Amino acid sequence: MSDSNQRDVIVVGAGVAGLSAAVALADAGADVTLLERRPYIGGRAYSYDHPALEETIDSQHVVVGCCTNILDLCNQAGMADTIRWYExxxxxxxxxxxxxxxxxxxxxxxxxxxxxxxxxxxxxxxxxxxxxxxxxxxxxxxxxxxxxxxxxxxxxxxxxxxxxxxxxxxxxxxxxxxxxxxxxxxxxxxxxxxxxxxxxxxRLGIPAAPLSEFFSPIADLARRKGVAVKLKAGIESIEQVPGNRWQVQAGGETYTASSVVLATSFKQTESLLMSLSASTGTEAVQNVDFSRFTVAPITTVHLWYDRDVTGLDHAVLLDTRIQWVFAKSRIRRWPAERGSYLELVISASWPELDMGREEILSSSIQELEQFFPAIKQATLIKSGVLKEARATFSVTPGLDRFRPKQATQWPGLYLAGDWTATEWPSTMEGAVRSGRLAAGALMGDANRFMAPELPAQGLMRWLNRQ
Ligand SMILES: Cc1cc2nc3c(=O)[nH]c(=O)nc-3n(C[C@H](O)[C@H](O)[C@H](O)COP(=O)(O)OP(=O)(O)OC[C@H]3O[C@@H](n4cnc5c(N)ncnc54)[C@H](O)[C@@H]3O)c2cc1C
Structure with a gap:
């Protein structure tokens, strides 16, 4: 029996997890509505137009070759060649x-x-x-x-x-x-x-376009497959209605469906499950101890110079606060006369959360000069600092047993999001896996949409079997 028209599904959240769930479900013939509270898709993997800088800004995201599910999704959407690969x-x-x-x-x-x-x-x-x-x-x-x-x-x-x-x-x-x-x-x-x-x-893969532009072919793919993508459509609560159906309100409209996938962060999911508890008088959150989940910040510093100052597309910087420098102008193949655009990434940036923009900027530039002295001769045209206080959830020791599976105790209710049980840390790959696992659970075969892992090579073929 085909899955066609067997199900109608509401996916909440058009981050990477929600997009991957929506595409997988639509592929299987489900009638999917994707509700996103922001005016853009991509969730934490987003870019935006900075009015004062007159630039499109994002925090550089990278993948590695073993991220088989996100790469498979990019292939499906015909955007694999917008990733620049480095050996x-x-x-x-x-x-x-x-x-x-x-x-x-x-x-x-x-x-x-x-x-x-x-x-x-x-x-x-x-x-x-x-x-x-x-x-x-x-x-x-x-x-x-x-x-x-x-x-x-x-x-x-x-x-x-x-x-x-x-x-x-x-x-x-x-x-x-x-x-x-x-x-x-x-x-x-x-x-x-x-x-x-x-x-x-x-292999290291770096998207060669700002993230919202990079991810837009996935939203286009979802739309081509019949997904109704609704932006500025945040939901405040979910409820069960007679006939084993789920109901949500978003943007002044009411949506009902036989299944809901909550592809939201753990904080939002907790609040939505609380709303379900309140409406049913039951303990909807009983299986998830949300207090175990914590987040960590990432700060990025964006610098525009009048010329190339690195001679490299990217590098790991040692003995500094800056983990990584990305020469985005080189990665995006800007012509030399356009000058250069660098992004510095400061991971686990708790100290920077309490620091002002000017302090972060001046200390970062001072550190950068130690690696690339050419900066001293170059003119800094403009600069920006982006703090993402809730960038990733932390894989703290012992967290696994609190990461929920995608199927819940509620028939028709599924969870997705990088924080759910995927065996991956907080990454786009983890998010895609979570969305595909949720779609698989909904269709009755959890691994149905999962891409195969890359095969081990050399002696690892033998060692991996031990
Ligand atoms: C600065 C930074 C750097 C990173 N670097 C990398 C990297 O290099 N490589 C990598 O793989 N990962 C990286 N990550 C992590 C990666 O971005 C996340 O793991 C991934 O995007 C999580 O996707 P998600 O769909 O699970 O969640 P989210 O992206 O959080 O998506 C959830 C979506 O749900 C929406 N939503 C929430 N509540 C509601 C509601 N009530 N109604 C409707 N919609 C709602 C949100 O607006 C959002 O769009 C980075 C993250 C940050 C912030």
Whole structure:
């Protein structure tokens, strides 16, 4: 029997999770309405026109090759070629000394070994500690998420510089929190999936357009598949109505459907479930302890210069507050006469939340000059600071058992969002997986819409089977 017209579904939230759920459900023949409270799609992966700067601003988002579900969705929407791919990571020390990590001819997991052994940012002792640590993730990463990465670093005898020049830039950059607040499970996942499994799994992909523009083909795809996308359509509550149907009000209209997917942040989901509890007099939130979820901030600094000052598309900066610099003008292939546009990313940026714009700007520029002295000769044309206080949820040790599955105890009610149970940290890939898992649960086959994982290569094919 076809799924056609079996279901009508309301998806709440047109972030990456809601968009992926809507596309999957429409693919399966469901009649889908997607309600988004903001005037744009993309959720936290958004860009906006900054009136004073007269520029479109976003916080740079990246993917890696092992993010198979978001890449599959981008392929479906015909936008895969708007991602610029890089095989190589450049680590810069103050003064400008470079270390490169890139795949060579050795089989995985040793594909980056030659460049790693040559990297001047680490001594032999640091490298040996890192190699011993990485070897623990050859076969996978812990299924249990209760140990913190801070404890693991001590337990595995990591040197101070190995931590500063390797573990910290990668883990804080990927998980956006301090070692105490990251579980080894998810740190190990980053290394296993993207550093060790294969060279293609570790490729870095950077959207070459502002995020709302980048994601708009997915909304277009949803519309082509018949999804009714309603913007400025926030809901305040959900309720059950007779006939096993769900009802919501948005933008002055009432919508009913046999199923609802709440693809909202954990805070919004909690408040919507509370509204359900209030309307039914039951304990709708009983299975989710929302108090366990916490968020971490990201601050980005945007600088426009009259010329190219980096000579690089992107780099990891060591021994500073800035984790990463993206030369967006180079990534977007601006002509030289247009000058350059840099974005500096400060992960886990709690101190910056309390700092003023000018203080963040001047300290960032001072730090940047240590890596790119050409900045001193260049003219800064304009600048901006963007603070995202609730950028990501933190994969704190022990959180897994509180991340809810997409199917709830309420028939017809499903949850999506990067924070639900996906086995991924707070990422666009986690969000797409959550949306596809919710759509699968609704259609009676949880994994129906999931893209296959990238195959392990080299020795990892054998190690992964152990
Ligand atoms: C600064 C920053 C940098 C990041 N960097 C990366 C990166 O490099 N790589 C990466 O993979 N991830 C990155 N992330 C994380 C990534 O953006 C998120 O994991 C992902 O976008 C979450 O998607 P989501 O759909 O689960 O949630 P959200 O994006 O939060 O979407 C929820 C949507 O629901 C809507 N909504 C909420 N309540 C209602 C309501 N009542 N009615 C209707 N609509 C509602 C919201 O407006 C929103 O559009 C970054 C995030 C930030 C902020």
């Amino acid at each position: 190589e990571l450049t680590f810069l020390e103050p003064g400008g000394r470079r270390s490169l990590l890139r795949p060579g001819s050795l089989p995985a997991p040793a594909h980056q070994a030659v460049s790693f052994l040559r990297a001047p940012m680490l001594s032999l002792r640091d490298k040996s500690a890192i190699a011993t640590g990485l070897a623990r993730f050859f076969r996978g990463y812990p299924a249990d998420d209760t140990e913190s990465f801070a404890t693991w670093l001590k337990r595995t005898g990591q040197t101070e510089r190995a931590i500063r020049h390797f573990w910290e830039p990668v883990v804080v950059g990927a998980l956006n929190d301090t070692f105490e607040r990251c579980s080894v499970k998810y740190a190990g996942k980053v290394f296993h999936e993207s550093f060790l499994r294969s060279a293609p799994a570790g």
